[in-house]
Amino acid sequence: MAGIGWKLQRMIDRGSLASTIGAYMTGVAVTSAPWLLTTAVLTSLRVLSRHSEGPPFTGIERIITLVYALTVVMSAPVHVVVSRYAADRMYERKLDQIAAPLWRALALTLVGAAALGAGLMAVLGVSLSVGTTGTVLTAIVAGQWLLLSVGGGMASPVVVLRAFGIGAPIGILLALSFERLLDWGTVGYLVGFSAGQLATLALLLRATARALPTAVDESARLAPAFSEYRQLALAAFAYHLAIWADKAMVWILAGARVASPYASMSALAWFSSIPVFGWIYVQVESSFYHRFRSFYDDLERGAPLERLREGAISVATQSSRIMRGAVAIQATVMAVVMLAAPGIIRAADLPASAVGSFRLAVAGADFQVLTLLEILFLYYFDLRREALAVSLTLLGGEVVFVAATHAAGWPPAIGYPVACATSALLGMYLVRSRLRTLLADTFQSQPFGRAAFAAAASER
């Protein structure tokens, strides 16, 4: 979004090493900190629980992981539509139309996620106290993600980081307190963790409310955006589902014994994408957005052909540069991680035989992040169908290739990078095709007159 983009650009433009590193660290923090902090909380609780005489944390950790997985996947369509709606209103400078739909969406999200959580708890067959807390946690996490997707763009990244930074220690402290001091048993972990997440949600809520203008257009409606952006919503759903699809396939095909270390390796492999997330965030929000916005501003302000050509070339050049940069960073990180794989596997207390699979998972994660960047570009260029195609390729590829490799008697980890590479290549092709014809597509995609509508109607 524009605000953070300008700040990042200013940091980079200062030219000093410190400011440049600061910009990229901001990118890393914004993109990865919530996820890292949550992981850190879970890891801390797991480690701390091992050294106590209390009940093991692993059962609760499994519930929390499932809650996150379910919430992230199921609420992804809502988040992408709401954030796109907000971005559009910001572009149109109609900020007063954001608040009312956002609060309504938040209310619906909380209720819907609670229902989902209750369903999940029922399927897991947990106790009433765990089930109730798990249900509440599902609603809290869904609310967090919604505010992160919208408010994260409107509020300062520092405020967002502060929300997670404060929520994380509160979660740890309360979890341990409830379990040990109040002697609530395993449910104490869950209540404490949830309380920490609730604190984060409250802080995010406050930050978002402060970022929104006081004038509110109550008549603004979000529902049409769901219809308009349904392809984006589906794309987001497919992409988020793809994060878990390979694990689910391994679990279905090879059983929990293989799936558990596979999931752990995959989670570890995802850490390798943190640097490139920083790059993508900073570059897309600053240089790319600046040129993208300039191109359309020039167009609307009546710029002559030559200037628009330059703008289109600039957008294409930036996009290519960011993709090349992402590939270079990923390749470098991947090379390092590949070399360090045995050590990482040892440190993670995984069997030595998992090194090969871990390397494949790292390669797959790298391609998956590249796919994400391409989907992001396709979103920007409003190529919704193409974004959906790439997401579905990723999801379908994971299912098909994991199944195929399993059927061939190969390690299932092979299917995952193949699927991710396929979607990344498709995404790259689509983005590059668009960039080649950006000017023509921008104009020639415009409807004209009733004839166009009549033609569409006759086809119907």
Add this chain to the structure above:
Amino acid sequence: MSVAEARPLEPVFDENGWFQDDDEPAPRVADVCLLVEGTYPFVSGGVSSWVHDIIRGMPERTFDVLNIGSHAGAFTKPRYELPSNVLTLRCLFCRDEELPLVGHAERTELDQHIRSHRRGASQPSSSRVLNAIRRLHLDDRIDDALVADLAAGDLGVPTFLHGGASFDLLLEIGQHLAPVTSFLDLFWQFRAMHVPLLRLLSAPTPAARCYHAVSTGYAGLLGAVWGLRTGRPFAVTEHGIYTREREMELARATWIRDDEGAPDRLSAFAPTPSALRQLWARFFRKLATVAYHRASHIITLSEANRRKQINDGAPAAKIQIVPNGVALAATGPAPPPGPEPAHGPAPHGSATPSETAAAAAPLRVGFVGRVVPIKDVITFIKACDLALREMPLDVRIIGPFDEEPTYAARCRALIKMLGREDSIRFLGPMPPALIYQQIDVIVLTSYSEGQPLVILEAYAAGIPVVATDVGACREMIEGMPGPDQALGPSGLVTRVATPRDTAAALLRLASDTLLRRRLGRAGRARVTAHYQRHDMLESYRALYRTLVEAKPWQE
């Protein structure tokens, strides 16, 4: 001007724009396909009256009338009763009706349609029509190959709108003709300019023994293309000079945004029009040149217009001057040999009793015509206001004012602002026989005219004319070189958009009864000698004979 009252006829058009008449048997091949732009039979006025006159005057010939209109809603009821020798009336429209707001579902469907078309049309195209459009803008030569390319009909509107080749052409045009213009504006103007052209070119070609366009522009182009497609002759008649009229409209057009730093749009006759205005003007000039090139006969009304046509690229050898004509009996009783003044003091104390009685009555000044911008009724009102400051006048605006309601409202507002509601009145349309009985002087303040019928009708009634120096007006008032000039002037010529000129002419006529008499007599003599309806009809009868019998029609 002859404004025939419309019979109560509700036109019905099928999906191709053909007029449906249940009483009419299956259409036969007409002798003449008359192509008109936005006039007959839906709009009253000089050209419509002329077309009606031509058709009625030649009952031995059959006609198809093709009217090119802006959009379907523009035409409602015909203003003229279609003569029985009109086989079909067909309408083609340059654009669709106004767009209704579409819902999200329609919009999504449209997006999908465009996407599918973009995929299909993204390859480079070798469309001949697109090549012709390119030549219209970037090549000065006009030849048969260009017309043949236009007639090829291998470019549909969707392909043009969404195809890669048409965008490449737009880039080329932008680079060469509008390098500093807003490309967004150029893009929409490019579409607005060519979509009507493509719609018209893709219309089915009606069979006819010859094609006769009553203007250049779209009508002339279509006539040229249809003539080529069918191998039948094509002729064009120009009343006003189409390209000049369009240029004047373009100079005042508010729908064209000028380049930043360009002269104010409102300085209508800015010495350097913006690139977009030039683009449109060049486009219309090229359409005219295509029609001139392809026409076997070019008919104009006056020597002045003939010179303009030659200047615009018409081959001199093809041009024939056929003035308009009026039937003298139809315009009411001819004035007596020595017409009595309707009012005003008789010179040198020679007033008759009736003149003395009329002296108290103000001069009756008439504006006869449609209340539309091109007639510059605003200048007429301002001129009358100036004259009214000097002496009383009875000013009547006679003619329809529903064609441009906004403009008519502006005229009324001006009259009200000037406080002249009692002296300047709108009377609406009236039969010609009634008009000239109650008018002493006819005034025309048009920006553009061909050969106004209203002047001829006024002459037939022995009424002097004050008219701006446009079209054939000077020729009609001062006479064509030769014996016509010997008849003396039949009115006063004024400058365009100059109320003071027109006011001075009115005051001069109001204060000089003898002058009015002399001018009225000269007008009557002039119309008798040169502007008789039967002479005009004979000229066209001969023309049609030549065209229709050019070679045997292959059924």
